[in-house]
Amino acid sequence: MFGQNKPTTKHYFSDMPENSLGIVSRFYTLQGEGPYSGMPALFIRLSKCNLTCGFCDTYFNDMIIYSFNELYDDGINCIINWREKNNSIDNKDINDHKNWIKNNVGIVITGGEPMLQENIKGFLEYVKDKFAWSQIESNGTIYSDIPEHTTLVCSPKAPKKKYIKPSLKYLNRADCLKFVVSSDENSPYYDIPDWAVEWSLKTKKPIYVSPMNIYKKEPEQSKILRMQNTENDIITRSDVDEVISFWEDGLLDTTQNEKNHNRAGLLCMRYGFKLNLQVHLYASLP
Numbered sequence: 001m002f003g004q005n006k007p008t009t010k011h012y013f014s015d016m017p018e019n020s021l022g023i024v025s026r027f028y029t030l031q032g033e034g035p036y037s038g039m040p041a042l043f044i045r046l047s048k049c050n051l052t053c054g055f056c057d058t059y060f061n062d063m064i065i066y067s068f069n070e071l072y073d074d075g076i077n078c079i080i081n082w083r084e085k086n087n088s089i090d091n092k093d094i095n096d097h098k099n100w101i102k103n104n105v106g107i108v109i110t111g112g113e114p115m116l117q118e119n120i121k122g123f124l125e126y127v128k129d130k131f132a133w134s135q136i137e138s139n140g141t142i143y144s145d146i147p148e149h150t151t152l153v154c155s156p157k158a159p160k161k162k163y164i165k166p167s168l169k170y171l172n173r174a175d176c177l178k179f180v181v182s183s184d185e186n187s188p189y190y191d192i193p194d195w196a197v198e199w200s201l202k203t204k205k206p207i208y209v210s211p212m213n214i215y216k217k218e219p220e221q222s223k224i225l226r227m228q229n230t231e232n233d234i235i236t237r238s239d240v241d242e243v244i245s246f247w248e249d250g251l252l253d254t255t256q257n258e259k260n261h262n263r264a265g266l267l268c269m270r271y272g273f274k275l276n277l278q279v280h281l282y283a284s285l286p
């Protein structure tokens with residue numbers, strides 16, 4: 001994260017047991033961005049990334065290996081615990097919970113770079129009838145033949161001053177593209193690349209434009225965790241490390257972010273794209 005991670009290849013996961021995934025965290029929240037923005041979702045953050053982006057605010061280096069069954073059970077328990085804590089249920093039957101989740105909650109697979117793990121295809125098939133919808137978000141550099149029922153959000157990055165264009169196969173499969181935008185004219189994130197504008201014109205599929213959020217410091221709770229310098233468990237990582245609040249005093253560089261938001265708005269109006277704000281930050285959710 002913040003460009004400090006060691007980039008990882010698919011080889012890293014070659015010994016992964018069948019029907020299992022290496023994950024960092026899982027949490028129940030609202031999807032903050034893209035086609036399902038604002039909708040309840042179980043997030044599963046997979047470990048490691050193959051890129052090193054300087055603005056990256058995601059912690060993805062830890063890893064715990066879960067079988068598909070363990071991951072599903074743990075995710076369901078995470079949602080049930082939230083529902084019980086927030087008094088939004090009137091019975092405790094697990095099948096009622098599962099049924100409610102199936103009709104109301106999506107599942108989002110993110111990272112790091114989730115396509116690093118081949119087993120992701122199998123997991124998306126496994127959860128097909130267990131959630132209302134599914135989405136995977138990837139940087140577009142590794143193609144994996146994921147199931148048709150899953151929405152593929154491709155968010156290309158420019159770690160070496162130029163956007164890495166996804167392969168033709170990848171672009172044919174992508175359901176939408178998402179670009180993070182900066183107001184710095186010298187940044188590769190200042191504009192949307194021509195190939196993406198052409199892709200959108202040709203396919204009529206949407207492009208989401210996100211203003212880059214610049215941080216002045218690490219979120220307080222994450223900093224405390226890191227200073228403890230201990231191996232954190234998945235619950236701590238999920239419930240504390242993932243939470244970034246728009247309202248934390250002094251966290252965000254509001255001067256720079258205002259310019260980035262202006263730039264993102266301008267690009268949307270110029271090209272007919274959609275402004276994409278990280279709405280979960282406003283609710284202080286993970």
Ligand code: SF4
Binds near residue numbers: 112113
């Ligand atoms: S591709 Fe995404 S997760 Fe990976 S380093 Fe870049 S911003 Fe972070």
